[in-house]
Amino acid sequence: xxxxxxxxxxxxxxELYYYITGQTISTLNSHQTEEEIRQRRxxxxxxxxxxxxxxxxxxxFVIIFIFLLFISDDSIISKINTFYTGRKGEIDRNSxxxxxxxxxxxIGCFNGETVEYFIHFTMNSAFYEIYTFEPDPDNYRLCxxxxxxxxxxxxxxxxxxxxxWIRDERVYFRTERGRQSRISLNITEDDGESIELDAIDFSSxxxxxxxxxxxxxxxxxxxxxxxxxxxxxxxxxxxxxxxNKYEVEWIDRNNPRIRxxxxxxxxxxxxxxxxxxxxxxxxxxxxxxxMNGAFDNVTKYYDWRKxxxxxxLAHYVERPDMLIIENMI
Numbered sequence: 074x075x076x077x078x079x080x081x082x083x084x085x086x087x088e089l090y091y092y093i094t095g096q097t098i099s100t101l102n103s104h105q106t107e108e109e110i111r112q113r114r115x116x117x118x119x120x121x122x123x124x125x126x127x128x129x130x131x132x133x134f135v136i137i138f139i140f141l142l143f144i145s146d147d148s149i150i151s152k153i154n155t156f157y158t159g160r161k162g163e164i165d166r167n168s169x170x171x172x173x174x175x176x177x178x179x180i181g182c183f184n185g186e187t188v189e190y191f192i193h194f195t196m197n198s199a200f201y202e203i204y205t206f207e208p209d210p211d212n213y214r215l216c217x218x219x220x221x222x223x224x225x226x227x228x229x230x231x232x233x234x235x236x237x238w239i240r241d242e243r244v245y246f247r248t249e250r251g252r253q254s255r256i257s258l259n260i261t262e263d264d265g266e267s268i269e270l271d272a273i274d275f276s277s278x279x280x281x282x283x284x285x286x287x288x289x290x291x292x293x294x295x296x297x298x299x300x301x302x303x304x305x306x307x308x309x310x311x312x313x314x315x316x317n318k319y320e321v322e323w324i325d326r327n328n329p330r331i332r333x334x335x336x337x338x339x340x341x342x343x344x345x346x347x348x349x350x351x352x353x354x355x356x357x358x359x360x361x362x363x364m365n366g367a368f369d370n371v372t373k374y375y376d377w378r379k380x381x382x383x384x385x386l387a388h389y390v391e392r393p394d395m396l397i398i399e400n401m402i
Contacts, residue, residue, distance in 0.1 A: 173287065173288050173289045174202065174283065174287055174288035174289070175197075175200050175201045175202065175288065175289050175290075176201060176202045176203075176204070176282070176283065176288050176289070176290040176291070177191055177195075177198075177201045177202070177203045177204070177290075177291045177292075177293075178203075178204045178205075178206075178290070178291070178292045178293070178316075179191070179203070179204070179205045179206070179293045179295075180205075180206045180237045180275070180292070180293065180294045180295065180296050180303075181206065181207065181237075181252075181294065181295035181296045181297075181322075182205040182206070182207045182212075182216050182232075182295075183207065183212050183215070183216065183251065183252045183295070184212060184215035184216055184219055185205070185207075185215065185216035185217075185218075185219035185220045186219070186355075186359065187293060187295070187355065187358075188203060188205055188216075188219075188220060188230070189219060189220070189362070190358050190359070190362050191203075191291075191293070192225070192228065193362055194358075194362075194367065194368040194371075198228065199227065199228060201228075201229070202229050202231075203228060203229060203230040203231065204231050204233060204282075205220070205230070205231070205232050205233065206233050206235060206236070206237045206275075207232065207233075207234065208234055208235055208236040208246055208254075208270045208271075208272075209246070209248045209249070209250075209254040210234075210248060211248065211249060212251070212254060213232065213234045216232055217232055220232065234271075235270070235271045235272060235273050236256055236270055236271065236272035236273070236299075237272070237273065237275040237278075237296060237299070237303060238256065238272035238273065238274065238275060238299065238302075238303065239274060239275070239276070239302050239303060239306040240272065240274050241272065241273050241274050241277075242272055243269045243270070243271060243272065244256055244257070244269070244270060244272045245257040245267035245268070245269060245270075246267055246268060246269075246270045247266050247267050248267070248268055252295070252383065253297060253383060254297075255296070255297035255298050255299065256272075256296070256298065256299045258298055258299070274306075275303055275306075275307075276303070276306045276307045276309075276310040276312045277310070279307075279312050279315055280310070280312055280315075283315055285314070285315060288315075289317050290315060290316040290317055290318070291316065291317065291318040291319075291320075292316045292318070292319050292320070293319075293320040293321075293386070294319065294320065294321045294322060295322040295386075296322075297322070297324040297325075297383070298324050298325055298331075300321055300322065300323065300324065301331050301334050301335050301338065304321075304338045305334060305337075305338060308338065308341050313341065313342075313345050314345050314346070316391075317390070317391040318388070318389065318390050318391065319342070319347065319387075319388075319389040320353075320386040320387070320388055320389075321386065321387045321389065322382070322383070322385065322386055322387075323335065323377070323382065323385075323387060324382050324383065325382070326377075326382060342389050345391075346391050346392050347389040347390065347391055347392070348389065348390060348391075348392055349387055349388065349389050350373075350388050350389075350390055351373035351374060351375055351388055352373070352374040352375070352377050352380060352385050352386065352387050352388065353371055353372070353373060353374070353385070353386050353388065354372070354374070354380065354381075354384045354385055354386075355384050355386070356384055357371050357372045358371050
């Protein structure tokens with residue numbers, strides 16, 4: 074294909090030369106000497122070489138431009154990741170996001186360990202407002218005990234003992250299951266294992282908490298089976314874009330009743346400007362935390378089919394271009 078276009082270009086150059094000089098192939102052959110013909114062929118060859126050289130130079134500069142563009146994007150991504158993970162240990166005062174509120178919300182914090190990991194991996198966590206949702210009475214006590222440690226006394230942590238849901242109502246909730254405690258979506262199949270607990274409309278609560286473009290917000294969702302209806306409600310309310318980063322534990326992946334909605338939500342994440350970068354496991358984060366390591370040392374996975382449902386978090390991060398646009402609004 075490339076050779077075809079090169080030969081086509083060569084034909085155009087020759088015809089252009091003949092047109093400019095007022096010559097045709099027939100006049101060239103009938104009225105010019107062999108030496109003149111050879112000279113004109115050399116002229117055409119030089120023009121051909123000059124144009125090809127120019128094209129190569131243009132392509133070279135285009136490649137350099139694209140390369141620099143990617144370097145620039147990587148730099149932006151690096152700055153955003155530094156902001157979220159706090160690898161430098163402080164917030165850049167020159168950052169366009171310096172005056173934004175910083176909020177971390179952990180839905181389904183179990184015993185508080187994932188909040189503890191966030192605090193550890195985010196060196197600037199002292200600047201964050203931290204909200205946790207844990208309705209299970211046993212888990213709530215464990216979470217409160219862990220996050221009441223002396224080392225966290227100066228942090229702004231609020232533990233909410235309610236179910237994050239799509240309405241303000243009383244719901245049936247399966248308790249005493251540790252990390253797997255969950256809302257009962259089908260009470261007829263519950264066999265009396267659930268108790269009634271207070272639930273709040275999380276999407277509406279979010280709109281009361283923060284205004285658009287007011288905060289950099291990180292939301293982690295471990296709410297077995299309820300993440301789909303809650304995220305669907307956020308899309309309907311147009312509140313999904315209030316956050317800049319999500320960690321979602323997708324449960325019941327192959328359930329035929331919710332799989333189409335879950336796929337729709339994942340597509341909407343992309344429409345809202347989010348990109349799923351990788352997957353992590355809570356147990357891997359725990360190992361790195363116990364070794365006093367950094368988030369960079371937590372193993373990243375790129376195929377969730379090889380990972381369990383209950384221990385896997387999908388990381389959705391708002392693309393840098395969206396952050397820049399929002400900052401300009």
